[in-house]
Amino acid sequence: DIVMTQSPFSLAVSEGEMVTINCKSSQSLLSSGNQKNYLAWYQQKPGQSPKLLIYYASTRQSGVPDRFIGSGSGTDFTLTISDVQAEDLADYYCLQHYSYPYTFGAGTKLELK
Amino acid sequence: EVQLVESGGGLVQPGRSLKLSCVASGFTFSNYGMNWIRQAPGKGLEWVAYISSGSSYIYYAETVKGRFTISRDNAKNTLYLQMTSLRSEDTALYYCASLARGYWGQGVMVTVSS
Secondary structure (H helix, E strand, O other), X not given: OOOEEEEOOEEEEOOOOOEEEEEEEOOOOEOOXXXXXXXXXXXXXXXXXXXXXXXXXXXXXXXXXXXXXXXXXXXXXXXXXXXXXXXXXXXXXXXXXXXXXXXXXXOEEEEEO | OOEEEEEOXXXXXXXXXEEEEEEEEOOOHHHOOEEEEEEOOOOOEEEEEXXXXXXXXXXXXXXXXXXXXXXXXXXXXXXXXXXXXOOHHHOEEXXXXXXXXXXXXXXXXXXXXX
């Protein structure tokens, strides 16, 4: 099984700051067939279902603000949120969908400083 | 508007069974693989099972393999999860989701307790 190691566990930020969340996979998530990384990022606010932010490691889902940026390839991935807004306070998860069983990172809680 | 509506949850004793349903609307359900994902209270997300669009491919997490069965009825736009031999550690909010499309339901709570 692919293990997803996500860090940090929590992050305290002020509005307007930039934050980075990291996810490292135990195996490469890069498909040799189409050169796509099978890594997605989700945001989950309290009491809500997870919302897809980024897929294929760096493609923003429709309607997601451009302050959310996904990057990385192979085994190392990053979600960067520039100019953090109060509405961004949530839990964030990475997900590998390269092979079954799919696996999530443990999550990162973004809180207000 | 895309909707995924789960039902069938509740309080059940350890060792008993429960069947969850998820009715889809607003997209062509029969074209997409579907997943069940769960979240224990205060914990992270755990992928549980996947079924391909035509039910040819099915995969499970090791934690539920042999106890849970995923299935679907494309004529009814409905996804199912039959859960047997339930354990306390199966207590969670269960979501159905089309991960490829980023569609998730609101979840249904399953509590396993005597």
